[in-house]
Amino acid sequence: MRPHAVAIYRQIFPGCRIDDLREEGVAVHILDKEFGIDTLATLPSGQWLSIQEKYRQNKFLVKRYLQVEPPTPDFTQEFKNAAGTQWEANGEWFKLGAQLYFYGWARADESGFEKWILLDIAKYKVLVEQAGGLEKIGKINANRKHGRATFYAIPITKLKPAWLASHAKPCLT
Numbered sequence: 001m002r003p004h005a006v007a008i009y010r011q012i013f014p015g016c017r018i019d020d021l022r023e024e025g026v027a028v029h030i031l032d033k034e035f036g037i038d039t040l041a042t043l044p045s046g047q048w049l050s051i052q053e054k055y056r057q058n059k060f061l062v063k064r065y066l067q068v069e070p071p072t073p074d075f076t077q078e079f080k081n082a083a084g085t086q087w088e089a090n091g092e093w094f095k096l097g098a099q100l101y102f103y104g105w106a107r108a109d110e111s112g113f114e115k116w117i118l119l120d121i122a123k124y125k126v127l128v129e130q131a132g133g134l135e136k137i138g139k140i141n142a143n144r145k146h147g148r149a150t151f152y153a154i155p156i157t158k159l160k161p162a163w164l165a166s167h168a169k170p171c172l173t
Contacts, residue, residue, distance in 0.1 A: 001055040004112045005039075005102055009051070012118065012165055015044040035097030052098040052121070061105035061115055067155075068139045073115070074153040075103055076141075077134060083142060083150045091149060093134065096121060100164065103156075116167050123162035131158075 006018050019040045021029040031037040031050070039051040054076070064070035078091035101124065104116035131137040138152035156168075 001104065001106055001110065001113070005053060005055070005104065005116075008102070008104075008113070008116065008118075008167075009039075009041050013041055013043055013049070017042040031097075034095060036092050036095050037098045039102075049100055050098040051100045051102055052092075052096065053102045054104075055113075056103070056105045058106050058108045058110075058114060068153040069155045072155040072157050073105060074138075075117075075119075075156045075159055077138065077152045077154060078149055079134065079140065079152055080150045082148050085148060091151070093152075096125070113167065117156060117159075117163055118165040119159060119162045120164045121162075124159060127159060127162055 002020070009018055010016060019042070020038070021032045021040065022038055029037075031040075035050075036052045037050040038053045040048050041051060042048045056073075056076075060066050061073045066074075068074050077093050079093050081087075081089045081091045098121055101119040101121050102116065103119065104113040106112075107114045128134055128137055134140075134152040134154075137158055138154035141151055141153055143149045143151060
C-alpha cells in the first residue's frame with residue numbers, strides 16, 4: 001500500500017520528496033523508533049513534514065462487527081506493547097512525535113485506498129485531552145496475535161476536527 005500513500009502525498013503536497021524512514025532488521029531510523037515517524041515529506045521550499053502511517057485492510061472499513069460504533073470505521077491508537085507481561089512498555093501513543101498521521105483503508109483488491117484521512121497530530125492530541133483521555137474517546141482492545149499490544153479503537157468521525165485532508169465521503173462524514 002506504500003506506493004498508493006506516496007501518490008496521495010504527492011497530490012496533497014505537489015513537488016515534494018518522500019523519504020521512508022522504516023528499515024528492515026536492526027537498522028531502524030531513530031525518528032521511527034523513538035518518535036513514530038515513518039515518512040518525511042520534503043516540500044519544494046526545503047521545509048519537511050513528518051508522517052506516521054497506518055494502512056488497514058478493507059474489512060475494517062466495511063465489516064460492522066469489526067467497528068466499535070457501527071457503522072463508523074475506527075482509528076486505532078496503540079497504547080501498550082507486551083501488555084500484561086514483564087516486558088510491558090508504552091506504545092505509539094506515548095512516542096507520537098510526527099506532525100501528521102496518514103490512516104487509510106485499502107480497497108478490497110488492494111489497488112489503492114478506498115478511504116483515507118490525514119490527521120493533524122497536534123489537533124488530535126488536543127481532542128483526546130479535551131475528551132478526558134483515550135479511555136473517554138475510544139474503547140480499549142487487546143491484540144493477542146501480534147505482540148500482545150493494547151490499542152484504543154476510536155470512531156474516526158470523533159476525530160474530524162483534526163482532519164487535515166481526506167478521501168472519506170460518503171461513509172466517514
